[in-house]
Amino acid sequence: MNNLITNKYLIKEYTNSHDAALSCLDVIYGSDENYQFGAGVSAVSALINNPNTHFRFHYFLDKVDSNFLEKLKVISKQFLAEFYIYELDNESLKTLPASDVWSSAMYFRLIALDYLSADYDFALYLDADVMCNGVIDLTADLIADKICGVVADDIGVRTKSGTRLHTPELTETYFNSGVMFVNLKKWHERQVTEHCFERLSEKDAKQRYKYPDQDVLNLILKDDLVLLNQKFNAVYTLKNELSDSTHQKYQHVITPETVLVHYTGVSKPWHTWANYPASKPFYQALAQSPWSTVDLKPATKFVERKKEYKHLLKQGAYLSGGLSGIRYLLEKLNGKRK
Structure with a gap:
């Protein structure tokens, strides 16, 4: 699958090296054109909340927009961050299960995690709709000899998933794949990407897996993961705002301790209709980014x-x-x- 990468770009708009005392974190995004704006603001949200961390961001994209690259240059210069962009030929992935809501871009993470294992040891994968709200204090020792650290989904989702996938153990471990802290070497050793694509290529895959990449990852990794604190993947859907006239109930999910907010569902904080108090982490980052409210979708x-x-x-x-x-x-x- 590494042959899917057709072009690479490096953006590093500063000459001085970062402070050697700073910890370094590799962060991966996989995105199609529709989510690039969100992925860009997500990177800024991590930077403004973690001034004592040096970031290397890795973007796996099906189309590389020149305007997007120019904005990454601005961010790189402003925050002394590195950006690595990998352009993918997405055609072969389009044969795998997808939907109107989830495009084949969901599989970019599988390509990315295996590809980067040649050069890096650990990385944090984030969906484009994950915004940082605090210090990302994830270290290699948290996952020890396991493949990755994840956050268990809520009990309702776990129970339904365990039943749906005929795997009772998932009632305890079923996780949302939008945030994964990964031991890249072990990921490659255990051939996780290959095993995922094998399952996704089966004839009945579309019928069997409701959330394709997430379901197969849960089945493959169920015995090789560490459950992280809920603060690293606080799942919130802006659909909740339709039934909350106060627009304050989100605070039960997004608390001062929340580090990563995951805006699941169709409505994203970058949509023109989604300016709610719950979207604050996005808007705080937007204000310090090269984008503005004019770019809302x-x-x-x-x-x-x-x-x-x-x-x-x-x-x-x-x-x-x-x-x-x-x-x-x-x-x-x-x-x-x-």
Whole structure:
């Protein structure tokens, strides 16, 4: 699978070396074009919350946008961070299970973790919708001789997943794959990437795995992982805001101790309809990034339109919400669901 990488870029917009006393952390993102904005702001969120850490960011992308590269140069110069960009030929991955919500970009992490094992020992993988809210105090000794450190999902998800995948042990260990602290050498030794693609290539894979990459990772790694503190993957969906008129209940999930906030679901903090108090970690990073509120994304997909109009109406934006709702209804009637 390493032959999928067609181009590499290095961005390092400073000449002085970083302070040798600083710890160094390699952070990996896998993203298609739709999520690059989020992945860029996510990196800034890590930088502003961890001034005593030197970061090497690794982006695995299907399309490398020149504007995105220019913004990474600004970040590199401002924060003395390194960026490594790897462009992928994504065609062969498109034969694997995917959906309107999860594109084949979900498999980029599998390519990245195996590819980087040749040069690095440990790395933190983050989905583009994960924002940093504190100090990432993850060290190699936390995972010792295991393949990776992960955060167990909530009990409801774990129970359903254990039943769905006919693996009772997952009731205790089923994790969300959006945050993984990985021992890269052991990942490669145990051929995790190869085993994942073997399972994902089976004839009934699309029917068997509801969350394709996540399900197979859970099955393969269930005996070789360490469960980390919940603060490293606080899962929050902005859909909750539709039923919370106070917009304060998020504080039960995103607390002062939370280090990494994972915004799951269709609505992301970078969407034009998602400016809630719960999105604060994103907006704090956005304010110190080369991006601005002008770059916030409107709905472009059917599944996004379905959420956009509901949030706009909830916020009292009746004209724009109504227009969005009409577009959604027309798309639904015309069978346009892409």
